[in-house]
Amino acid sequence: MRSLKTLALVGGLAAAVTLSACADQNAPAPAPVAPTGPTLLFSYEALTFKSLGLDENKAQYPERAAFTEQVRDTELPKILELLKLPADQVQTEVTPGGYELHTNASLQSAFETDPDTATRLAAALGYTFRQWSVLVTDFTPEGQGNTAFAVVTFKDHAPTGPEAQAFYEHAASVNKGLGGGYTAFGHDLFFLNIADSTGKAYSGLDDATFVAELTKAAGSFTQTPVSVTRSGRVDARFVENDWAKAKTGQDYAKILGRDLTRKLTQLRREHDKALRAFGAEHGWK
Known part of the structure; x- marks a missing residue:
């Protein structure tokens, strides 16, 4: 199976190559399938601590990753089934992912689809896992997208969660505008200079300064050799719910519709139960 990073950076999936990594190598190749849209990357988490009475500070990264893997393997397929989306695609x-100076185990899903289906999938993920937002990124229009990005590469190894966090904190100390977030793939940390609906970057930095400051941070990081290996532009957007105001996930529910929201509510209850049980087992209370 090709890495998710590779899938996210190509213009589209060749269906006969990517859909069956574990299939019989002697079986006939499937007939080509017309692509439905670009390969999009969905970035989100499955851990919600405060709303469930769990202490985030007691959860070590390997434990966070273990629960997140459990969600990927057992809960995500149920969401895809409700949306009638092919799980094998x-x-x-x-992977490690950072947000507001905290690194967590995050989920990164690559799927070739159209914008409307992407919005529904993002809303379903956000609703079920109580996410304030799900980031949807299209890496294919590099150079012409709405969002600047830069990649920091660890030279000798793929960083662990704590190592990624160490660089993340260092970058934010160089310029607080770099503390918004990142996503790790293998040796690489992706930093996106995402803007709000008015076009103003959340970082407070223009794109050139964003890349320059990240390059400065990479050059002054002393724990292990890192460098900015590339930069460009992608299309990125958030699908969001303001849980402070929409306490039951109404922003997502407007996208999903009543019937699907009702079915996902049951999955959310199951998710909450599983997270509480895992937290109790590992002393997160």
Whole structure:
């Protein structure tokens, strides 16, 4: 199976190559399938601590990753089934991901689809896992997208969660505008200079400064050799729910419709139960 990073950066999936990594190598190749859209990357988490009475500070990264893998393997397929999406075409990895100076185990799902289906999938993920937002990124229009990005590469190894966090904190110390977030794939940390609906970057930095400051941070990081290996532009957007105001996930529910929301509510209850049980087992209370 090709890495998720590779899937996210190509213009589209060749269906006969990517859909059956574990299939019989002697079986006839499937007939080509017309692509439905670009390969999009969905970035989200499956851990919600405060709303369930769990102490985030007691959860070590390996434990967070273990639960997140459990969600990927047992809960994500149920969401895809409700949406009538082919699970074998949605490839998902568990990777370190940063948000507001915290690194967590995150889920990264690559799927070739159209914008409307992408919005529904993002809303379903956000609703079930109580996410304030799900980031949807299209890496294919590099150079012409709405969002600048830069990649910091660890030279000698793929960083662990704590190592990625160490660089993340260092970058934010160089310029607080770099503390918004990142996503790790293998040796690489992707930093996106995402803007709000008015076009103003959340970082407070213009794109050139964003890349320059990240390059400065990479050059001054002393723990292990890292460098900015490439930069460009992608299309990125959030699908969101303001849980402070929409306490039951109404923003997502407007996208999903009543029947699907009702079915996902049951999955959310099952998710909450599983997270509480895992938290109790590992002393997160």
